[in-house]
Amino acid sequence: MQVELELDRFQDDMAYFDRHREEILKQYPEKWVAIHKHEVVGAAKALPRLVAQLERKGLRGKAFVDYVTTREDLLIL
């Protein structure tokens, strides 16, 4: 049950990121950004630096992380 709640919260953060993508993009262009409980809890140009930030906050593996960019990639899998 705890895992399910965690996953719901994680997915909610993902949805939050998508809803506020434009605002986040203005604030953190071309950066890796971490969201936890509807808050930006870290941002960095390089992923290892963001991982270090999350490690310090005890949020590694819990925060939703994505790269914010104006570039649109087309995925053909």
Add this chain to the structure above:
Amino acid sequence: MIRGVLRRDGARSRPFVSASLAIPSLQLSADTAFLVDTGADGTLLAPHDAALLGVDIALLPPGPPSTGVGGAVRTVQTAATITLGPETYNLTLRILAPVTRAQRIALARIPSFLGRDILAHFALFYDHQEELVLLLDPDGCNAAPRPALTPRSLARQAALTDLQTEAEAETSRRLGSFLQRKIYEVPEPVLVDNDRQAPERDARRDGPATNRCSGLPSPRECDATELNRIRRGGLLLDVHSVVLDHRVRQEFAAHLVRLARGFGRIGSVDQDLEVLAGPYALHGGEAERAQAAVDRLALWIIDHGLQEDVDARKPCHGLATMRTYASRYFSAVRATTSSGRGGGGGSWSQPVESR
């Protein structure tokens, strides 16, 4: 039921689900967003998710290369568990391990994929218009409503329902039950039973016999008479072949034969091969035309018109993809795929060839 999300990225939207991924051997775990990818043979962890998880790929044995539109990329693999909702599944997790700088750049933002090794546990429901991404477990799948019939089918069904008698409904139910049972029990249609042929031969040679138990005409007598009647009429048809034939209209002639045979020997003969045991005079109506339309999905006798016929003898054939659904998604799929260049193996436009 696992509810995913349709993530929008500019003009594009992609189906994602959240899962808790764990690698017990490395004592690592993390919540991860997976792109639902029915085209991926296996679940694949992207480099940035591996970094967030804290995986040191140098410690893991190599796996098979991941081959995609952009080429092939080296992978490493490890035993892992993935938790989706209340269930946890074991899997062999493959992690992309790009070697060249070009590969690292091309794959930096690629998401992790939830492949068919995990998707096989679910029925996937994806509706772009309604922004629904659902992974249905077997219980949820059984409870889900089936696709609605077309308005034309519904109108035809309503008209035919008025004509259908209670006896026909019972016949329909029993025939449906028989077909569902027999289609999967009998690998090939058994047109004529050997035990049945023998009495026919005996009857032609020895003449009529009587039923020891009831005194009614025996199967031997009836079958011989029936056979002669068929021959006199010039009909060369197998009365039992229709049982496993979903082209119901062909059954009309056979039905006349069976109807004639049914009078005077109800319930005591022909018990083993008669499809609908215990026929009687009130069941004389040719019910199959009506029931075919009403129960055609359940009976696997749907007429697809110009589309290919469904072979009911094949086990586990599913409902054919409905053309309306395909049309509905066609424009979206075309818009998504018409100018593609990136894939699981990297980017098509990368300057250095993938290894």
